Amino acid sequence: MSPAAPPVFRRVWPAWLALLLAALAGATWWWAIGRPVALPDAPSARIACVSYAPFRLAGETPLDARAYISPERIDADLRALSQRFDCVRTYSQGQGLSAVPEIAGRYGMQVLLGIWLGGDAKSNAQQVALGIATANRYPQVVRGLIVGNEVLLRGELSPARLAGYLQQVRAAVGVPVTYADVWEFWLRHPELAGSVDYLTIHILPYWEDQPVPPEGAVQHVAAVYAKVQQAFPGRRVMIGETGWPSAGRPRQAASASVVNEARYLREFLRYAATVHMPYNVIEAFDQPWKRAQEGTAGGYWGIFDAQARPKFAMQGPVTEEPRWWLGWLAAAAGGVLFALAGGRRPPHRPAARPAAGRHGQQQHAAWQYRRALYACRDGWEWALSLAACALALLTALRLARWMVAARLDGDPAPGVPPRLAARRLAVRAGVLRPAARGRRALPGFSAGPVLAAVRRLCAARLAGRAPCGRAAAAGGTLPRPVAVAAGPRGAGAGSRPHPGGVAMAGPEPAAGAAGAGGVVAREALGGAIGAARRAVVFGDSQVGGCGRGCCLITSIPVDHPH
Template structure:
């Protein structure tokens, strides 16, 4: 075998092996504690919203088909004894009868908001359902986080609670809100039979890591018991998301969701707490207001309608890891194949250093493109979301496909103008134009994400999988040769400084415990340095 072929083949095999080993390791199921539920035992209660993909509570004339709720309750009756609802409109007035059919009890929710007419309909219907179904409705939850949203005053809410309590007795009445808002409005206890608090460690002002979520719930519940002596405390919402962006140390993942559920349910049984888990099914509509993470709190997947984990059994964080390996090996073949094609006419052959640069593109691209494919349906919402994330993914694939040929052909990076200014095309080579175009697209991709994470970060994801492939593709040429700087100008300068600021600001703003933010910050800094190398000094004569 010629020496010119031996090194790239060895590198390709090594890179493919590393990728396979990495994803085999990441795909190893995460062990869970023993099931907190005995054989045949069910969850005490679980939050239920009936909306499936394409449905939302904001659709004015939507009426959920009775058969849909019936199917959901049939499924939930196998795993829970009780469901908590949040409203009685959009078909949920049929819920008590369907709950009875399946042997479920209910915490019947009445939705309150700024619309007085809608409130009146909710209250009248909710009161009637409680009066007609005392065997099923074990409590009425009048309002959910209405104080948190600032849609009613405490005095207005107290008046509503008092009126409903008189109408539905002896069915107990409560109000549900984040625990801090109960602390600020202790007078409401006079109008409720018990206090319903929400403890969501992920959403705390100071987010709590998954392994500390159970102790955090315990601490807050005890704090509320001391604040409201003599009042029963219901943990009305607690849970963990299975997908979405990190908040400090709080990482959404399948294994973290399962671990938090195990810990909280075990704690509730041990301490004798009443607890309701959020939530039964994923709610895709929440992604519009809360980002990717908002749609992935369910114990049951929205698409497959299958449970995300089995109690006491190991959980996979990357169920598609075998596909990731296959995509990774294909990316390695693409990168090295591109390099062989690009270096065919190069006088003297492709230097060893260039092959190592190609291997870097193959490694980072191959290790991340499979995960990028898996992330696309999770992080893409609507046509705009799919278009934007699809374009970013396309740039990642283009970088893996094009830049190895550019490197093997002896070309370095080139300024944006080589590709974007048609007047320069006649005097520029094909590889130079390709390199400049990939660099411009990479800057646009990383820059658009950086802009969001600097100015509107709370619900924005860190799409680090495709961005890693992109940044590796444009940074790799810098390992082996100088960039062509002729024609670099203001665009590269502005992008360089913008990415430098974002690369420092985003990790500091998210805290250094957020490794997703640190990863993105590193990518932004690497691309900033790459642009500096392109535009720092124009090449002379």
């Protein structure tokens, strides 16, 4: 007859159920993101124009004045992009980008050339001079000149100063000139329309003040585009930026994911083909440097990732995470690790309970690592993230060992009578046989001394602290398991009295087994309880033992009050 689970664990079944549900939810989540999602196909894999910035490798940023991209790098990028795009949009001059029109011309591409404007008048003057010179050098390649990008949104220039730069550039070049900003700013400053050849608006449903979910994003774009056309009748309007991020925090119902990016771009291209409007999508490659300014989402608007690998196709199903099975693998590895950390479970302890906790924990750890893979921007952030994950893992392992110790400790539940609690401890220790069904157990049983004796039996430190083999070699004999007499204070037949009313059966030990003045008890490792079990689990060097499947040698001084 196997002992029943102790009351403390029967009381926490809701927690085990929650762990089981969490583990199932984690497994389901990993499975779900690995399922192919059917999406409408784009009319073509070819796209009219795409934003291009070559700052995609670790540590590269246009904010570094010393940054420089070689013509060879730009050539490799544009050669690959020419297979899918007819045009690229740039945002600034210098840092090697002035070579873009020449290289793009080799591959039959056109360029929307960008001039970066900000609050620094000297830098603005340099940008304007370079932009004018490049546009005049490659008039067949430069399709338009975009003077300033969202400078009103950032508040770095007034509308009047911006209009001055627009007029200066417009008078010096023979290509169309425009300014690009979020669509609301064109509605707020309609006077700028007189300084440009056409309007360039940005419509980004994810970044709207009221974020738009991906399912309704293209309808939102169509409504905004129509609104701007109505505000500027007869003027040509181009969408200069539109797209969706593949990673980052959700903004209300606007969730960043690979599937949602593919959904948005495919649906937008279908819409753009019906209205024949000029457009540019953002962007060619992921830009890790943008995460510092815009958060995680800022770095993941690319159709290609930072290693120039396409994230998805324009036809057929799309999978969010092709390596979804790594989450299950992490859960399985975590289960093995926790099992090793927690030690052997007792026979009465169901394996499914801790397994659920382990799997749920490791699936969460795998999810956290996946998030860190997208969010960490530098070595310092990676170090912090990995340190936090390691701390969480160590905490979980420590908790697993504590759970084993608590399970073995068998502390009585509040409200359980001391006599019953003591008897349960004795039964679980294997030193007292359970009473037969329907029979009153232990009449006149004194709970306090037995409770203390059983606990101290398993918790007392060794006098000898020697493994079984060494104890025997020293001339000692190992006694049989101790039995607690079922009677009032006194000794039963064949037992020797112990102060406190606890009678312990078994022969007197030899002196070499425990030292003078002590009573030696042999407990099988599977039956030891209380602090001794906890000490074994945590590797306490003060408690002796022979290792798995052998014994503990515990000394209780005879003069102990219990």
